[in-house]
Amino acid sequence: MSQPKILIIDDSPFFRSQIENELKSINGSFSHAEDGRKGLDMALLDSYDLIISDIEMPNMDGFALCSKLKVNPNTISIPVILISSNDTDKYIDKGFKVGADSYIIKTDLKTKLLDTTLEVLKKSKFHNNNRILVVDDSSTIRSIVKDAFEKAGFHVTTAENGKMALKKINEDPPDLILSDIDMPEMSGIELCNKVRMESAFKAIPFVIMSANDNRATMRQLLERGVSAYLVKPFNMEQMVITIEKLLSDQYLILLKEKERLDSERQFMLSGITSLITALEARDHYTCGHSQAVAAIVEKMAVKMGMSIEDVESVSIAGKLHDIGKIGVPDNILLKPGRLTDEEFNLVKEHPLVGVNILGNIASLAKIIPAIRHHHERFDGKGYPDGIKGSSIPIWARIMAVADTYHALTSDRPYRDGMPLQKAMDIILTAKGTQLCPDSVDIFVELISEISPKNLIA
Numbered sequence: 001m002s003q004p005k006i007l008i009i010d011d012s013p014f015f016r017s018q019i020e021n022e023l024k025s026i027n028g029s030f031s032h033a034e035d036g037r038k039g040l041d042m043a044l045l046d047s048y049d050l051i052i053s054d055i056e057m058p059n060m061d062g063f064a065l066c067s068k069l070k071v072n073p074n075t076i077s078i079p080v081i082l083i084s085s086n087d088t089d090k091y092i093d094k095g096f097k098v099g100a101d102s103y104i105i106k107t108d109l110k111t112k113l114l115d116t117t118l119e120v121l122k123k124s125k126f127h128n129n130n131r132i133l134v135v136d137d138s139s140t141i142r143s144i145v146k147d148a149f150e151k152a153g154f155h156v157t158t159a160e161n162g163k164m165a166l167k168k169i170n171e172d173p174p175d176l177i178l179s180d181i182d183m184p185e186m187s188g189i190e191l192c193n194k195v196r197m198e199s200a201f202k203a204i205p206f207v208i209m210s211a212n213d214n215r216a217t218m219r220q221l222l223e224r225g226v227s228a229y230l231v232k233p234f235n236m237e238q239m240v241i242t243i244e245k246l247l248s249d250q251y252l253i254l255l256k257e258k259e260r261l262d263s264e265r266q267f268m269l270s271g272i273t274s275l276i277t278a279l280e281a282r283d284h285y286t287c288g289h290s291q292a293v294a295a296i297v298e299k300m301a302v303k304m305g306m307s308i309e310d311v312e313s314v315s316i317a318g319k320l321h322d323i324g325k326i327g328v329p330d331n332i333l334l335k336p337g338r339l340t341d342e343e344f345n346l347v348k349e350h351p352l353v354g355v356n357i358l359g360n361i362a363s364l365a366k367i368i369p370a371i372r373h374h375h376e377r378f379d380g381k382g383y384p385d386g387i388k389g390s391s392i393p394i395w396a397r398i399m400a401v402a403d404t405y406h407a408l409t410s411d412r413p414y415r416d417g418m419p420l421q422k423a424m425d426i427i428l429t430a431k432g433t434q435l436c437p438d439s440v441d442i443f444v445e446l447i448s449e450i451s452p453k454n455l456i457a
């Protein structure tokens with residue numbers, strides 16, 4: 001939440017500004033109301049991330065305000081912190097009964113308000129991001145459970161049997177499924193089996209609620225992948241707490257898995273970058289070539305509207321496209337003059353050598369075709385496979401344009417780099433024969449918008 005919108009309700013302007021002052025470090029936008037009635041009107045007209053309200057006020061007190069907020073679907077999910085100088089258990093208990101998320105005694109304002117506010121905002125963001133699907137054939141249970149979760153700030157959808165639930169899961173997968181066992185059409189157990197069989201849904205926590213408290217049944221279901229088993233009749237507050245715990249555990253698991261994958265990928269990429277550096281250290285004339293090709297294809301991919309993941313992969317492919325040159329002997333790779341046919345045949349093996357080097361790295365599977373085919377020609381006269389036109393993967397086709405451009409414009413052992421215009425003339429002449437026409441068009445557009453220096457940066 002970048003800038004939380006907070007409504008402060010108190011009949012004392014002094015307390016309102018004291019509250020705002022205590023919270024200035026959270027960089028929120030604050031509105032004020034002087035009693036419950038005005039506060040309620042404002043909450044109905046605008047959307048707030050949090051309401052902090054005094055209890056003792058004229059017109060409408062904090063208890064009445066909170067009850068009204070928590071029965072209105074438009075305001076039900078706004079968290080409420082009640083503040084009062086009354087610290088009796090009875091009073092505090094009443095605050096929670098009317099749906100407050102937290103209760104602070106006025107004398108504790110300085111020590112507790114900031115931490116409590118941050119905690120409540122964090123929790124509400126967590127709830128708002130989590131959607132629960134409640135499946136039960138009893139409309140009464142559906143509405144009681146829905147109500148309890150909505151009051152806690154979750155988004156809730158319902159279904160009256162497993163079959164309908166499955167349809168909803170396919171359309172818009174929830175973050176957690178809470179299901180009865182005995183239902184017509186499809187039981188909760190069948191639903192759980194079906195959800196667990198789909199790889200896209202099998203990680204969704206599945207909670208069973210049932211009147212059956214047979215331990216053997218419970219154990220069996222937990223072994224089949226049910227995340228928790230709640231016995232009816234249940235205490236709604238406990239139920240909400242159990243679900244919150246399940247979701248936050250699930251969130252932590254997903255977060256850890258993402259961190260593990262990110263660091264594995266980072267580790268692999270730094271290893272590969274070392275390989276490229278080793279290759280380019282051998283041949284200082286092409287030093288920086290892979291980096292430049294990567295920078296160009298990345299910009300072309302962005303222009304083509306590729307997803308962030310694909311743009312990143314294309315850029316990695318650019319960095320690695322010539323890795324197979326590691327297998328080309330020094331006397332050929334560094335030869336200043338023209339290559340003999342035999343020598344050229346050896347150089348032509350580098351795309352396949354590259355595939356052999358990288359082919360076993362699972363996370364690079366997507367870029368292997370681009371490495372293999374970056375020397376194919378649009379007219380089919382390229383290597384290693386001589387495929388043509390759209391049979392050449394698009395990543396390889398854009399790479400061929402970037403590779404050609406950079407090879408022409410950079411200095412070689414036997415000649416200086418060409419000026420931009422001359423290189424562009426050659427690229428346009430090769431359009432449709434050596435190079436893919438669409439990829440050339442994208443490149444021409446790119447070069448009209450960006451300086452050659454920034455193109456390879």
Ligand SMILES: [Fe+2]
Binds near residue numbers: 321322350374375
């Ligand atoms: Fe190459």
